[in-house]
Amino acid sequence: MVRADAQLNAERLRTAAQEVFAERGLGAPLEEIASRAGVSVGTLYNRFGSREGLIDGAMTVLLREQVEAITARAGACVDAGARFASYLHGLVEMQILTPALAQSIAQAPPGSELAKECATAMEHVAAALAGAIDAGVVRSDARIDDVTALLVANVAVISAVNADSARRLTSVVLAGLRQ
């Protein structure tokens, strides 16, 4: 059985991890996360097993929330081209808002919860892309991998240049994908 206090600690650790990873990157000392959660390192390891496990546990929830919002906004677009554009812009804004999430996605180990959640999200985007191609507003040779590449690219641009450059890059890519 799982004790109630253990679950509470896990929750606190997830929250602390989101904060600390945002402030100091995914390599932040786990001691800091533990202490911010009001708990010892030992407990962190008891709950999540490893840094990888903690990243997975903390980021998957975050991703799900963000993707729901993005999907809702995109779904409101009637036009297929606008829907695809809405996805791209929504995803960049998510990356800008939560760079640690973006980074953890870019290096999510295959098979992790995060990778699965990500794959699910990309299915929606792929559908929007297919719709845009059918509507004739996007080049027929565009692939979902191009979107993946853009997202990976943005992670670097946001951290090494700035948010606006990532927005610009996204717009340019979108222009390049239109036919």
Next chain:
Amino acid sequence: MVRADAQLNAERLRTAAQEVFAERGLGAPLEEIASRAGVSVGTLYNRFGSREGLIDGAMTVLLREQVEAITARAGACVDAGARFASYLHGLVEMQILTPALAQSIAQAPPGSELAKECATAMEHVAAALAGAIDAGVVRSDARIDDVTALLVANVAVISAVNADSARRLTSVVLAGLRQ
């Protein structure tokens, strides 16, 4: 005065650094670089002062060579649009061929030799971009920063996805920049 053997050691260290950084990334243990150069860590520090200094010393030469070749090829293009395109494609291929160089550029500290060399190279590219805009084959609101963003982006795409994705991204961006 500077002793001849010291210069030789510096040269050997530069070469070893290029190899090891290529194989194991810019964070590779300096002990390995020293031993591959047939020298002790102490000597490495005597010659380059720090990891930063070594990266700067080893990569600046490499960059200069590559950029010369790229510039020569681009200069052979008569058409302004083709010249700009040639620069972009040439730079991506350089990034693919020497990812460690690409990465060191992306994180070159301001004021370093590498940053200066890089700025010089970007002047050529900026001129090509201006030419392409004048010729009316590239959007007039395109900026040299867009190229910088693309190069930073490619570093991530090459290491986290693959070389072909970076090539595709570059082509898409080029299409997006054309008007």
Next chain:
DNA sequence: CAATAACTTGAGGCATGCCTCAATTTATAG
């Protein structure tokens, strides 16, 4: 209110890698 399974704790062992500096060696000029 036991009895016990679940959980927490944090000091400490381990690994990695940076960088230094006193002792030693070597190139070079005169």
Next chain:
DNA sequence: CTATAAATTGAGGCATGCCTCAAGTTATTG
């Protein structure tokens, strides 16, 4: 050939951070 300035050496001190586990604490169930 000698004097000496220039270089090299590498063991070792330092810092960081991971992860473990034996001892102690606490929730839960009957």
